Amino acid sequence: MQKEETARDAAGGRLSIRNVTKIYDPEGVNVMAVDDCSMDIAAGEVCMIVGPSGCGKTTLLNAIAGFHSITTGEIYLDDQLLCGPSKPQASMGADRIVVFQHGALFPWKTLLENVAYGPIVQGSMTKEQAHALGKVMLEEAGLSDVADKYPGEVSSGMARRVEIVRALINSPKVLLLDEPYRAMDALTKSIMHESLLEVYDRTKVTIFFITHDLEEAIFLGDRVYVMTTRPCKLKKVVDVNIPRPRDYKILSSEQFRLLVEEAKEAVHEEALKAFQAGERELA
Numbered sequence: 001m002q003k004e005e006t007a008r009d010a011a012g013g014r015l016s017i018r019n020v021t022k023i024y025d026p027e028g029v030n031v032m033a034v035d036d037c038s039m040d041i042a043a044g045e046v047c048m049i050v051g052p053s054g055c056g057k058t059t060l061l062n063a064i065a066g067f068h069s070i071t072t073g074e075i076y077l078d079d080q081l082l083c084g085p086s087k088p089q090a091s092m093g094a095d096r097i098v099v100f101q102h103g104a105l106f107p108w109k110t111l112l113e114n115v116a117y118g119p120i121v122q123g124s125m126t127k128e129q130a131h132a133l134g135k136v137m138l139e140e141a142g143l144s145d146v147a148d149k150y151p152g153e154v155s156s157g158m159a160r161r162v163e164i165v166r167a168l169i170n171s172p173k174v175l176l177l178d179e180p181y182r183a184m185d186a187l188t189k190s191i192m193h194e195s196l197l198e199v200y201d202r203t204k205v206t207i208f209f210i211t212h213d214l215e216e217a218i219f220l221g222d223r224v225y226v227m228t229t230r231p232c233k234l235k236k237v238v239d240v241n242i243p244r245p246r247d248y249k250i251l252s253s254e255q256f257r258l259l260v261e262e263a264k265e266a267v268h269e270e271a272l273k274a275f276q277a278g279e280r281e282l283a
């Protein structure tokens with residue numbers, strides 16, 4: 001156990017969010033989305049972020065990804081400062097890859113070409129190398145049959161799995177996912193979960209995953225971070241002490257039910273505050 005944790009730490013991916021505040025448009029409408037938020041996410045952790053709608057979860061993810069600046073505080077990846085007072089916006093980098101909710105595959109490229117695209121444009125691999133590695137990775141993910149198809153020819157679930165492979169070909173330290181399975185039916189979602197857990201068991205990449213689905217959060221996560229209503233900060237951490245590899249049998253266990261209840265109670269309390277404050281909708 002000790003040995004495995006040391007290897008994970010060496011591979012990197014520890015995220016430290018230190019007293020981060022984000023105010024949108026400080027001179028104008030002045031929306032405080034994140035307020036003095038601190039979180040420590042271990043290397044190789046599956047970190048699930050839940051909280052009321054509009055509380056500031058995406059804002060936090062975007063700051064880690066480098067899509068926008070923070071107002072105060074610091075974010076570190078391992079010991080590297082991503083953003084802080086001297087550099088309000090993190091640079092975008094291949095060490096942190098975002099998987100978008102609405103998909104972002106190029107429709108005019110085959111799935112293999114999509115997977116190989118990143119390393120080729122970054123110049124980190126030749127076309128031949130990227131295609132060879134892409135093929136291996138698609139095969140490992142059970143997707144070799146669709147490698148030569150176009151995104152429009154496969155299901156949305158299949159496309160989403162390819163997006164994860166596409167993210168991983170860059171060997172990121174952190175995978176950032178913003179409600180990636182939100183619009184999916186329960187069966188497709190369960191296939192997505194199994195496939196993501198398989199990928200995780202192989203790569204042990206740090207996963208920062210935003211969701212409104214508390215069962216999804218407990219099923220996938222090592223820890224579930226419940227955020228307060230806006231402005232967002234950490235309210236509670238639920239430790240998910242369910243051993244891996246996990247399968248769907250745990251969904252009917254008492255331990256699983258109690259953990260979902262624990263998270264639900266905390267989110268509900270915050271959602272109620274948001275509702276009373278007139279925010280958009282409940283979680």
Ligand SMILES: Nc1ncnc2c1ncn2[C@@H]1O[C@H](COP(=O)(O)OP(=O)(O)OP(=O)(O)O)[C@@H](O)[C@H]1O
Nearest residue numbers: 024025031033052053054055056057058059060230
């Ligand atoms: N570019 C922006 N300018 C001004 N306000 C913004 C901007 N982006 C987001 N906000 C506001 O910041 C707050 C947090 O938004 P954010 O999208 O981070 O919440 P969220 O927790 O991801 O919500 P959801 O669960 O609905 O996805 C909201 O009140 C939102 O309206």
Ligand SMILES: [Mg+2]
Nearest residue numbers: 057058059178
């Ligand atoms: Mg969001």
